[in-house]
Amino acid sequence: MRxxxxxxxxxxxxxEEFVLPDGSxxxxxxxxxxxxxxxxxxxxxxxxxxxxxxxxxxxQEVDGFTLIVLDKxxxxxxxxxxxxxxxxxxxxxxxxxxxxxPPVASISGDLANFDVSTGTRTTxxxxxxxxxxxxxxxxxxxxxxxxxxxxxxxxxxxxAVVPARVAPAxxxxxxxxxxxxxxxxxxxxxxxxxxAAVDGKPARRVSTLPRAExxxxxxxxxxxxxxxxx
Numbered sequence: 636m637r638x639x640x641x642x643x644x645x646x647x648x649x650x651e652e653f654v655l656p657d658g659s660x661x662x663x664x665x666x667x668x669x670x671x672x673x674x675x676x677x678x679x680x681x682x683x684x685x686x687x688x689x690x691x692x693x694x695q696e697v698d699g700f701t702l703i704v705l706d707k708x709x710x711x712x713x714x715x716x717x718x719x720x721x722x723x724x725x726x727x728x729x730x731x732x733x734x735x736x737p738p739v740a741s742i743s744g745d746l747a748n749f750d751v752s753t754g755t756r757t758t759x760x761x762x763x764x765x766x767x768x769x770x771x772x773x774x775x776x777x778x779x780x781x782x783x784x785x786x787x788x789x790x791x792x793x794x795a796v797v798p799a800r801v802a803p804a805x806x807x808x809x810x811x812x813x814x815x816x817x818x819x820x821x822x823x824x825x826x827x828x829x830x831a832a833v834d835g836k837p838a839r840r841v842s843t844l845p846r847a848e849x850x851x852x853x854x855x856x857x858x859x860x861x862x863x864x865x
Contacts, residue, residue: 647671650689655721656696661703663691672703674721677863681726683717685709692716698745698763700727706737716740716749720765720858724865727858729767731760760856767856 647666659675688708703719712734738749746763
């Protein structure tokens with residue numbers, strides 16, 4: 636990311652225009668196969684380096700920053716995501732993705748999650764408070780079966796067990812020491828499933844395997860920072 640004088644306004648073409656959360660206008664332009672972004676009334680623009688194609692995805696206010704999400708392609712990387720976090724004249728930028736597929740975004744009022752999946756591994760990038768943290772999610776557990784003893788005769792029948800789910804997105808940042816989400820532990824990690832019945836008598840309840848948790852070590856990806864008024 637670099638700042639430059641807005642030559643694209645005179646000689647380039649407008650790729651997309653959109654409105655920022657504060658009501659000001661923004662435009663994505665291209666000049667001589669180089670892409671740039673103009674924000675509001677600033678005369679300086681943000682150049683998007685190494686891009687062969689750029690597409691606007693979304694913008695909204697996240698924890699005091701205007702977060703702009705762009706899909707970006709490079710000559711040797713088809714799928715990459717470009718994030719811009721703007722507050723006043725300050726612009727912070729990050730690139731993320733594995734080039735194979737666009738990251739899956741989930742954005743709320745105080746944080747934004749971007750999941751990059753490769754096989755059974757999912758890496759979550761999380762933006763909050765002007766920082767981008769990342770870490771691996773635990774793999775999803777496959778459904779398993781268990782048996783329960785029912786009735787006075789001691790008959791045993793198979794009982795399906797609901798597969799565990801990955802911890803919710805809002806538990807990543809607000810975690811306890813050690814990187815485990817609040818409420819995790821032996822009691823919280825086991826959920827009883829519904830009971831079966833044979834001959835009108837209820838089956839004994841069985842538990843799932845421990846819940847899949849975030850293996851989130853709170854690593855930080857440093858931003859590239861620029862100022863539109865300098």
